[in-house]
Structures are given as structure tokens and as C-alpha cells.
Amino acid sequence: MLLIVRIKLKGRRRFTFPVPVWVVDEFMEALTDLARIVELVLKNIPDPREEKARNHLRWVKRISPSGIIAVSQGLIKDLNRYKGLDVVDVETEDVQVKISLK
Amino acid sequence: MNNEKMKILEMIQEGKLTAAEGMELLKAIEDGSPDSEVTQIAEFEPLKKERIASTYGDRFLRVRVVGEKTLRVNVNVPLSLIRSASKLIVYAMSFVPADKRAELEQKGLDLQGLDVEGLVRMVEETVDGKIVDVEVADPQEGRIKVEVCVE
Numbered sequence: 001m002l003l004i005v006r007i008k009l010k011g012r013r014r015f016t017f018p019v020p021v022w023v024v025d026e027f028m029e030a031l032t033d034l035a036r037i038v039e040l041v042l043k044n045i046p047d048p049r050e051e052k053a054r055n056h057l058r059w060v061k062r063i064s065p066s067g068i069i070a071v072s073q074g075l076i077k078d079l080n081r082y083k084g085l086d087v088v089d090v091e092t093e094d095v096q097v098k099i100s101l102k
Numbered sequence: 103m104n105n106e107k108m109k110i111l112e113m114i115q116e117g118k119l120t121a122a123e124g125m126e127l128l129k130a131i132e133d134g135s136p137d138s139e140v141t142q143i144a145e146f147e148p149l150k151k152e153r154i155a156s157t158y159g160d161r162f163l164r165v166r167v168v169g170e171k172t173l174r175v176n177v178n179v180p181l182s183l184i185r186s187a188s189k190l191i192v193y194a195m196s197f198v199p200a201d202k203r204a205e206l207e208q209k210g211l212d213l214q215g216l217d218v219e220g221l222v223r224m225v226e227e228t229v230d231g232k233i234v235d236v237e238v239a240d241p242q243e244g245r246i247k248v249e250v251c252v253e
Contacts, residue, residue, distance in 0.1 A: 055200060058200070059196075059199065059200055062196045063193070063196050063197065064193065064196070067193055068190065068193045071186070071189040071190050071193065072190070074186050074189070075183065075186045075187055075190070078180075078182055078183050078186045079183065081160075081180075081182075082180055082183070085178060085180075086176070086178065087177065087178060087179060088176075088177050089174070089175070089176040089177075090174070090175045090176075091172060091173070091174040091175075092172055092173055093171070093172045093173075
């Protein structure tokens with residue numbers, strides 16, 4: 001399935017960006033292991049003495065890249081159910097933008 | 103055009119539209135004036151809704167903006183997709199710096215405690231039909247009709 005972004009400008013210029021959804025999914029899959037390693041490494045880094053750096057590191061540790069990837073993959077899986085759907089269709093005097101799933 | 107008329111007649115036959123509503127739509131098509139075009143687009147929603155719902159068997163959040171001149175916005179987002187995306191918001195909250203989060207907590211807003219998924223589920227279960235129906239006059243675009251609905 002493709003996520004197709006079509007942009008048509010006033011001067012007859014037309015751009016089409018086909019994004020294969022499976023490629024994004026594979027990319028996310030490939031990132032998952034890397035994200036887990038990063039999480040493991042971050043967990044084992046001791047807190048710095050300086051307060052500002054310590055707060056910053058705690059903030060970074062709180063973010064879960066593997067969680068974000070898992071949710072994004074779920075979103076991609078859901079997208080696959082809507083083949084043929086025009087998600088966004090905007091037309092103004094100067095530009096026309098259409099995002100659809102094909 | 104004939105296809106649209108046919109659909110209207112079919113909907114009357116199936117009882118989805120009353121005869122009066124059907125007549126109004128047919129008249130709007132025949133008139134073809136800009137004013138009736140706006141009405142026609144807005145009134146044609148049941149047809150499109152029917153088509154989308156039967157194709158995907160799901161409920162959608164639809165945003166539609168129709169201007170008198172060229173402005174036309176049509177956004178269809180499946181609610182199940184919004185529910186999935188709402189999980190991302192939970193992660194997005196962790197990007198809010200700690201000091202800002204503490205500031206908001208002092209004001210009684212706990213970002214981590216926000217149940218966005220629950221909110222979406224509640225909209226999915228309880229809301230049906232139009233949430234927003236606004237008509238405004240714009241000096242450039244003329245009359246603009248904005249509709250947000252869950253269907």
C-alpha cells in the first residue's frame with residue numbers, strides 16, 4: 001500500500017510523493033533493536049553531579065524510543081485497513097493538496 | 103450529474119431520504135447556482151457517508167470546509183486510527199520539560215494523567231453526527247461553511 005501525497009500548485013506544477021507504507025514499517029522494525037540497546041545503555045549511565053545535566057539525563061531516560069516505535073507500527077498496521085481512502089483533500093485558489101491511501 | 107440524481111432516487115427508494123429532501127436536492131442540482139452548490143455539497147454528505155461507512159465498516163471523524171469560491175477542505179480520519187495515534191500523545195507528553203510539567207501540575211493539570219485514549223473512546227461511543235456546524239462570511243472567500251462530525 002502507498003501513502004500518496006499530491007501537491008498541485010497554481011502555475012501547473014504538480015508534485016506526487018508516493019510513500020510505500022511497508023518501507024516505513026520495515027524501517028521501524030529495523031530501528032526497534034537499536035532503540036532497545038539505546039534504552040539499555042541509557043539506563044546504565046550514572047546520574048551526573050551537576051544538577052542541570054542530571055535533570056536533562058533523567059528527562060532523556062524517561063523517553064521510550066521502543067514504545068514510540070511500537071505505537072507507530074500499530075498505526076501503520078491500522079492504516080493498511082483503509083486502502084483507497086482520501087484522508088485529506090484541500091483545495092484553495094493557489095494550491096491543491098491531497099493525501100490518500102492507495 | 104445524472105449519477106447524482108440516480109443516487110438520490112435510490113436513497114428515496116431505500117427510505118434513507120424523504121421525498122421532500124430528495125426534491126430539494128434534485129432542485130439544487132438542477133439550479134446549479136453557487137448558493138445551491140454549497141447546500142448541495144453539504145446535503146450530499148449522507149451519500150458519501152454511506153459510501154465510506156459501507157467500504158470500511160468504521161466510524162470517521164470528518165472535517166469539511168466549503169467556501170463559495172475555491173476553498174474546499176475534506177478530511178476523513180477513521181476513529182480507530184485516532185485511537186491508535188492517541189497512544190503517541192502519551193509519549194509526546196514525556197517530551198515536555200520537567201520544569202514546565204511541574205508548572206502545569208501546580209495549576210492542576212497532570213499531563214501524565216491525561217487519558218487521551220479514553221477520551222477518543224468516549225467520543226467514538228457517545229458522539230454521533232455534527233459536533234461543529236458553523237457558517238461564516240469571509241471578505242475574500244464569501245460564505246464559508248465548516249462542519250465537523252463523527253459518522
